[in-house]
Amino acid sequence: MTRDSLIRALEAAESHCAGRGEKLTPVRRRVLELVLEADAPVKAYDLLEALKPGPGAAKPPTVYRALDFLMAAGLVHKVEALNAFVGCSHAHDDGGAELFICSDCGSVEERHGAPDPVNMPDGFVIERSVVEHFGHCANCRH
Amino acid sequence: MTRDSLIRALEAAESHCAGRGEKLTPVRRRVLELVLEADAPVKAYDLLEALKPGPGAAKPPTVYRALDFLMAAGLVHKVEALNAFVGCSHAHDDGGAELFICSDCGSVEERHGAPDPVNMPDGFVIERSVVEHFGHCANCRH
DNA sequence: TGCGAGTGGTGATATTATAACATCCGTGAT
DNA sequence: ATCACGGATGTTATAATATCACCACTCGCA
Incomplete structure (x- = not known):
């Protein structure tokens, strides 16, 4: 995913959430960004690692909460057979993909x-x- | 699943394995039996519990090895979204169900x-x- | 001002699965 | 007979995935 389309996807996600009366907070946005950047399904603990560098090292519940939110919003899907997550630039409220x-x-x-x-x-x-x-x-x- | 059909399923499994040049050993047979008896997907650690009563309390690798074997033989399927396993009375060598x-x-x-x-x-x-x-x-x- | 909902931080722990190595047992070759 | 080998299982430890319970903060609003 190119830098440009990443930015566009994040903006789309932002307004998608706004439309649902929900907030794409910094943690959630950062997690979505990491998932979209990856060119393959991402593991929760890899996200955790990726969030470490910041001053506040994230703990598992932080990441899982962000992922739950993003899944509910249709912005991220879980690959059940891999216990991993993939981003989805075009959010849909319908069920599964x-x-x-x-x-x-x-x-x-x-x-x-x-x-x-x-x-x-x-x-x-x-x-x-x-x-x-x-x-x-x-x-x-x- | 009735007692009779359970027994029939186990016999079928036995000959299915034999046809593949593999052995349905006691552990494997016992695990298959437990999975077939259940009327819902079973968790690996529930199987572990169920195997405890015997003299040799099973450890995780024992159960997972048996499940791997049974899946390869098409006798058991994993429900990926539940991390649980279901039995299958009519084994098929083809891919997934x-x-x-x-x-x-x-x-x-x-x-x-x-x-x-x-x-x-x-x-x-x-x-x-x-x-x-x-x-x-x-x-x-x- | 004070309340309440939503969000995130933190420590502990539950759940699911595998690695690494030892042992046992049946089968076939010598 | 016995030795070597492969397959199956036992055993200990640990890795990987996910949740619980509780607290603190913030923001909108009565």
Whole structure:
């Protein structure tokens, strides 16, 4: 992600939060920035490390609280199978995203609006879906 | 799961392993039994507890090794979003399953053969998919 | 001014998972 | 028979991930 698009994403996030009556505080903004900067899913404790240099070294709850907020706002998604987090420049309030994660380079592509499964159990009502595809992206495929 | 179908599932598992040139040892068999008996996803440390009563109290690696084996054999699936495990009476060597998990009663239904995503990034090749739907089953819906 | 909600700091601890090395046991070669 | 080997398990310790409980601060507002 380029410097410019990072800045644009942060501004978009700011107004996205404002629209929801919530505040993108400095900690939250910094965490979002770190997640967006990364070119692969980021671990919570790596964020923790990255926040250390500052005068107030962050503790785990700080990071997890920021991540919870960002996930609720749709600005960050958790990759459940990796216990890691990916940023999302175009926030959506709808449920979950469909993620395509390259096992070689770590890049993540996000898609939305997958149709309901064809083969659903009778009467089941979906509230939240986790869909994560692991494989090789066009660049890494040989 | 009834007593009878449990026994049948264990026998099926036994021959499934034999067909692969692998052994369903007592520890592995016991872990599979515990997972199948449960009517909801089971945590690794609950299995650990359940194995304690025996003379040799199991340690974490024992349980995780058994689970790794059973997953490789397709007899157990991990619910990534819950860090928990579900049994699967009809083993399949193919990749992953699509899981429907009821948030009320914990019941899990398994489906297979979902079509490839319609909206896949150009050139992406899927190796393994994690698909977990959370919601309410027919019995718990109101 | 004082209250209350929201936010973040801090220390402790719970939960999930693996590393590293020792031991045991069955199988096949010598 | 016995030795060497590989697979499975036992054992100790620790790594990695996540939450709890409580306190302090700040800001908007009655």
